[in-house]
Amino acid sequence: MLENYFPVFVFILIGIAFGIAPIVIGLLVAPHRPDSEKLSPYECGFEAFEDARMKFDVRYYLIAIIFILFDLEVAFLLPWATIFKEIVQTESVKWFGFAEMLVFIAILVVGYVYAWAKGALDWE
Amino acid sequence: MMIDMLQQLLQGFFGPVYPLVWTVLKIVLIIVPLLLGVAYLTFWERKVIGWMQVRIGPNRVGPWGLIQPIADGVKLMMKEIVIPTGSDKGVFLIAPMFAFAPALAAWAVIPFNDTLVLANVNASLLYIMAITSIGVYGIILSGWASNSKYAFLGGMRSAAQMISYEVAMGLALVVVLMVSNSLNLGDIVKSQGQGMFAARGLGFLSWNWLPLLPMFAVYLISIVAETNRAPFDMAEGESEIVGFHVEYSGMAFAVFFLAEYANMILVSSLTALLFLGGWLSPVGFLPDSMFWLFAKITAVLFFFLWIRATFPRYRYDQIMRLGWKVFIPLCLIWLVVVGCWMMSPWNIWK
Numbered sequence: 001m002l003e004n005y006f007p008v009f010v011f012i013l014i015g016i017a018f019g020i021a022p023i024v025i026g027l028l029v030a031p032h033r034p035d036s037e038k039l040s041p042y043e044c045g046f047e048a049f050e051d052a053r054m055k056f057d058v059r060y061y062l063i064a065i066i067f068i069l070f071d072l073e074v075a076f077l078l079p080w081a082t083i084f085k086e087i088v089q090t091e092s093v094k095w096f097g098f099a100e101m102l103v104f105i106a107i108l109v110v111g112y113v114y115a116w117a118k119g120a121l122d123w124e
Numbered sequence: 125m126m127i128d129m130l131q132q133l134l135q136g137f138f139g140p141v142y143p144l145v146w147t148v149l150k151i152v153l154i155i156v157p158l159l160l161g162v163a164y165l166t167f168w169e170r171k172v173i174g175w176m177q178v179r180i181g182p183n184r185v186g187p188w189g190l191i192q193p194i195a196d197g198v199k200l201m202m203k204e205i206v207i208p209t210g211s212d213k214g215v216f217l218i219a220p221m222f223a224f225a226p227a228l229a230a231w232a233v234i235p236f237n238d239t240l241v242l243a244n245v246n247a248s249l250l251y252i253m254a255i256t257s258i259g260v261y262g263i264i265l266s267g268w269a270s271n272s273k274y275a276f277l278g279g280m281r282s283a284a285q286m287i288s289y290e291v292a293m294g295l296a297l298v299v300v301l302m303v304s305n306s307l308n309l310g311d312i313v314k315s316q317g318q319g320m321f322a323a324r325g326l327g328f329l330s331w332n333w334l335p336l337l338p339m340f341a342v343y344l345i346s347i348v349a350e351t352n353r354a355p356f357d358m359a360e361g362e363s364e365i366v367g368f369h370v371e372y373s374g375m376a377f378a379v380f381f382l383a384e385y386a387n388m389i390l391v392s393s394l395t396a397l398l399f400l401g402g403w404l405s406p407v408g409f410l411p412d413s414m415f416w417l418f419a420k421i422t423a424v425l426f427f428f429l430w431i432r433a434t435f436p437r438y439r440y441d442q443i444m445r446l447g448w449k450v451f452i453p454l455c456l457i458w459l460v461v462v463g464c465w466m467m468s469p470w471n472i473w474k
Contacts, residue, residue: 011242016221019228023379029201030205031204041209042272053276070452077295082301084302095467105460112453121445
């Protein structure tokens with residue numbers, strides 16, 4: 001069971017190696033001639049002013065929060081969806097299994113409608 | 125026969141570390157064609173878009189320009205990697221890895237036909253959803269570590285776009301799972317080989333794309349947004365807008381570039397597996413084979429290039445509206461519709 005995941009683990013390590021190796025090669029092979037103008041942050045030719053870690057629009061934060069909620073909800077739907085075919089074929093839990101998830105989705109839709117009405121999904 | 129002999133030879137030679145060596149060998153057999161595919165996808169893209177714009181595309185390096193991607197690679201390798209002052213150097217150099225590694229590692233569970241798969245794990249779709257969502261870290265980390273306003277804003281923009289479409293994509297996959305009864309990609313493909321059309325030799329009408337057509341459309345558009353490709357290329361819109369990798373140069377940039385194309389190939393193969401019947405043959409009189417899978421992946425990749433050459437770029441607020449206000453309600457409605465369909469006597473997924 002768990003040893004099935006061994007190739008996956010090895011593949012992740014190799015993937016990381018393939019992500020790092022080109023940069024190491026680049027650092028070794030390519031020329032390295034820094035000067036202060038070259039190393040200054042890109043601001044379309046203007047002198048850089050202020051720190052780049054500045055205040056940013058709160059909407060990004062809001063989107064991230066809503067994303068977490070919806071992604072969690074997808075995570076809860078996954079196990080149900082995976083066995084839904086079996087639920088349908090089992091007469092005893094058929095309607096219960098279906099109605100249960102309808103209630104779950106209904107609660108989610110209430111939250112979604114609220115977020116929409118509050119303008120959390122707007123981006124003008 | 126040959127493979128058995130090779131296995132025995134390696135087993136005798138490496139002894140206890142043999143399973144590791146054998147696994148690495150198989151991984152190399154997946155990664156090398158994949159990287160070649162990535163290199164030639166960039167070439168193919170320039171050619172196709174050239175033809176669509178009545179140009180000839182790259183044609184100078186080698187016959188028909190075929191050596192172009194290798195020349196590009198060598199050029200990028202010889203370019204200096206500029207690490208800006210004030211940047212977070214460690215994070216700056218590690219961020220491209222976060223973009224590229226998941227695009228490769230996801231291939232561990234992709235089945236090529238009903239027996240050929242590196243790791244036949246029973247939660248392979250879950251693994252792919254988990255590992256591909258790591259890609260967004262590469263974007264947000266590079267935007268943050270560059271210490272440049274453009275890179276920072278670009279990182280925020282792309283990250284917000286990617287996570288928005290991840291929700292729609294996830295919901296579309298939930299609907300696929302409802303009719304497949306498995307998280308295993310191989311089983312999902314096999315379940316598409318059944319149905320009344322497949323029984324009459326018209327397999328391509330039994331694949332998921334037709335009964336789940338709205339979800340197929342949502343998925344197809346979401347993967348374009350998810351890989352930051354035109355017309356949703358807010359990450360880096362060529363002449364208009366710079367994005368999270370504006371401070372990257374040389375090989376550090378090349379890794380982001382490779383990641384984008386590797387991700388394109390990955391999501392195209394997922395589309396082929398989840399909606400287009402994977403390695404199944406479209407018609408009854410032709411045998412199922414890996415060839416069909418590659419043909420379908422190529423077709424979806426061509427679709428990527430085609431829409432890039434066709435559609436004008438979306439505005440950012442339009443992208444976000446499409447993701448949150450169109451796709452999510454559509455997915456939820458279709459989820460309930462498919463649920464009702466499967467509960468009804470007209471259920472076609474027995």
